[in-house]
Amino acid sequence: MTIKDLAAQTGYSLGTVSRVLNHQPHVSEQAREIILRAAEESGFQLNSNAKQLKQQHGTSILAICKSHQNELFDELLVSIQARIAGGPHPLTVDYIDENENEVQRAVQLCREKKPLGVLFLGGNQENFRKDFPKIEQPCVLVTSSAAELSFDNLSSVSSDDVLAAKMAIRHLVELGHRKIVVIGGSRQTSDAARLRYRGCLEAFRECDISFDEELDYETSRFTYLAGYHAAQALLERNRAFTALFAMSDVMAIGAIRALNDAGKRVPEDVSVMGLDGLTIGEYTVPRLTTVVQDVEDLAERSLELLRCCIEDRGSACHEIVPITLQSKESTQRIR
Amino acid sequence: MTIKDLAAQTGYSLGTVSRVLNHQPHVSEQAREIILRAAEESGFQLNSNAKQLKQQHGTSILAICKSHQNELFDELLVSIQARIAGGPHPLTVDYIDENENEVQRAVQLCREKKPLGVLFLGGNQENFRKDFPKIEQPCVLVTSSAAELSFDNLSSVSSDDVLAAKMAIRHLVELGHRKIVVIGGSRQTSDAARLRYRGCLEAFRECDISFDEELDYETSRFTYLAGYHAAQALLERNRAFTALFAMSDVMAIGAIRALNDAGKRVPEDVSVMGLDGLTIGEYTVPRLTTVVQDVEDLAERSLELLRCCIEDRGSACHEIVPITLQSKESTQRIR
DNA sequence: TATTGTCTTGGAAACGTTTACATTTTTCAG
DNA sequence: CTGAAAAATGTAAACGTTTCCAAGACAATA
Numbered sequence: 001m002t003i004k005d006l007a008a009q010t011g012y013s014l015g016t017v018s019r020v021l022n023h024q025p026h027v028s029e030q031a032r033e034i035i036l037r038a039a040e041e042s043g044f045q046l047n048s049n050a051k052q053l054k055q056q057h058g059t060s061i062l063a064i065c066k067s068h069q070n071e072l073f074d075e076l077l078v079s080i081q082a083r084i085a086g087g088p089h090p091l092t093v094d095y096i097d098e099n100e101n102e103v104q105r106a107v108q109l110c111r112e113k114k115p116l117g118v119l120f121l122g123g124n125q126e127n128f129r130k131d132f133p134k135i136e137q138p139c140v141l142v143t144s145s146a147a148e149l150s151f152d153n154l155s156s157v158s159s160d161d162v163l164a165a166k167m168a169i170r171h172l173v174e175l176g177h178r179k180i181v182v183i184g185g186s187r188q189t190s191d192a193a194r195l196r197y198r199g200c201l202e203a204f205r206e207c208d209i210s211f212d213e214e215l216d217y218e219t220s221r222f223t224y225l226a227g228y229h230a231a232q233a234l235l236e237r238n239r240a241f242t243a244l245f246a247m248s249d250v251m252a253i254g255a256i257r258a259l260n261d262a263g264k265r266v267p268e269d270v271s272v273m274g275l276d277g278l279t280i281g282e283y284t285v286p287r288l289t290t291v292v293q294d295v296e297d298l299a300e301r302s303l304e305l306l307r308c309c310i311e312d313r314g315s316a317c318h319e320i321v322p323i324t325l326q327s328k329e330s331t332q333r334i335r
Numbered sequence: 336m337t338i339k340d341l342a343a344q345t346g347y348s349l350g351t352v353s354r355v356l357n358h359q360p361h362v363s364e365q366a367r368e369i370i371l372r373a374a375e376e377s378g379f380q381l382n383s384n385a386k387q388l389k390q391q392h393g394t395s396i397l398a399i400c401k402s403h404q405n406e407l408f409d410e411l412l413v414s415i416q417a418r419i420a421g422g423p424h425p426l427t428v429d430y431i432d433e434n435e436n437e438v439q440r441a442v443q444l445c446r447e448k449k450p451l452g453v454l455f456l457g458g459n460q461e462n463f464r465k466d467f468p469k470i471e472q473p474c475v476l477v478t479s480s481a482a483e484l485s486f487d488n489l490s491s492v493s494s495d496d497v498l499a500a501k502m503a504i505r506h507l508v509e510l511g512h513r514k515i516v517v518i519g520g521s522r523q524t525s526d527a528a529r530l531r532y533r534g535c536l537e538a539f540r541e542c543d544i545s546f547d548e549e550l551d552y553e554t555s556r557f558t559y560l561a562g563y564h565a566a567q568a569l570l571e572r573n574r575a576f577t578a579l580f581a582m583s584d585v586m587a588i589g590a591i592r593a594l595n596d597a598g599k600r601v602p603e604d605v606s607v608m609g610l611d612g613l614t615i616g617e618y619t620v621p622r623l624t625t626v627v628q629d630v631e632d633l634a635e636r637s638l639e640l641l642r643c644c645i646e647d648r649g650s651a652c653h654e655i656v657p658i659t660l661q662s663k664e665s666t667q668r669i670r
Numbered sequence: 671t672a673t674t675g676t677c678t679t680g681g682a683a684a685c686g687t688t689t690a691c692a693t694t695t696t697t698c699a700g
Numbered sequence: 701c702t703g704a705a706a707a708a709t710g711t712a713a714a715c716g717t718t719t720c721c722a723a724g725a726c727a728a729t730a
Contacts, residue, residue, distance in 0.1 A: 018719085
């Protein structure tokens, strides 16, 4: 059943049928009604390949997600999907490898799929600086600011990483902690790690705490295992500490496990903080105190920004969504 | 840059270029080489819309995932995606609503996207029985057996749900438990819940334990919150129990939280078992004892089955993948 | 009535492939 | 050499839309 059959069946021409199906003007009420009914009755289904071939652009939103191993992205994706479902623009997700250049990959995918717009979940500033110009579609970089980049089809939505780390450290300081350990991902490859680390340093300075280099642990990634090993390594350094800040929730959970395995209780012996606000933070015992980046907010704003760029051809915009500190059970006032 | 440009550029005809690009025979080595190089150099990208329009079928694998809220499916999807990445058949994922009919949705999606094959993540036997015939593509139903259904384009890969539940109960019994609580999702809407419940009953019978109806709690879903409320409700019934079996890991984790909140220690006061073998079971304190459905296995086998059906037009096949019991910290011998 | 403009419709050319068929070239047995 | 089969290549028609342009119908204006 094609548009042609529909035309033959109703006695109208191809052009008219197409106009009806696309809700275009210049069609009489009568024609619209007849054709719509015929389409309904025959279970007509438009061939999107033909449509896209002709129009030279697809109808979907493409999400490019760096690595499978990021729980925050998982939650974000779920939230984005929920918002987009049922709408006119289906979501396509492509996972790419950790050490692949996401922008280069994007230009390839854009050429092939011709999406209306693309959402980058995670991404490295440097890669954008180098390879972005080849992309014509509006894009938004989520969870990482692109404010320093000046491409007028690149927007971004992120939380203030510096502030987030600051809030975490300040919270620990307010609870009386002075010897605070920091663990995070690679500051060389991750913008987030770099910014959060800066936040930590600023917080320490503002609180007049001299930060012991020995209490800093930089690992390659933000995973559970990385957190576990980091905490373990820190314990082996034999420096006393009463609190630990991990730059991601899963890392914090790994760290808690390592502390437990070493006979330390959380929060009695060591207070632990995470950053992200994942659902699983609620599952752990004790519940994880963390700095929350609201996933719903992030999803909502990034989609909204993308929509703006697509519809109005409005230009780039860089948003910061608010973060909140959620104090739960893994931190306590120092004894 | 189209195939036509490539033809003009190399001096060959459209047909020859197309044959080269599709690795078809009847092309001279020389032509193949020249054309391939030209394609490489010019960064040529085939227009998949044109291709699919002509061929009348797409090239992708479609995964239809029932509900966003299933961690097992998330892990499965990651594993499937990893296997499929880089191959000739991209994966498209569509999440559908909990109470939508997945098969009806599938026929719609198949009409539109014309995938090579479809993977159902979760699904209700009844829906298949009713609406499946309209689907022409090979399909495989994952994590739920379709052995009772006789469509020769429907295969399935699952673990033995009855056995899984049996193993869990037996393990608890072997640890000396007699008063065992069972919580699970709706047996009316979920095949898994029904089968696992049957497994429990059989295990109890085989172990000569009379199962107290008051120790059974059927909730609507398999979530953390459902687990939490179920455990809470069971505690309020004031029946003594020393062990709890939840039909999913997240439920078990919710139950542990409820027990903790009520002042019960796990595993000292109550042993808790889950079923699934999710990664997050490792994150909890105590680590969750569970019956593991190997995600890698499930992914591997389902993809293999689908591939067979697509390539050889081989017919339906129903596989059971082995499960294993992973004893960790949330269960212990009764005191 | 003649002229203009607006609304509705029909017709046909694209979009970039694949593929069946036609044609040319090569190979090789007799 | 000849002729025929096989291999390589070219040609053109599809696939199902959208969209531009032309044309017809009708009303309003001069």
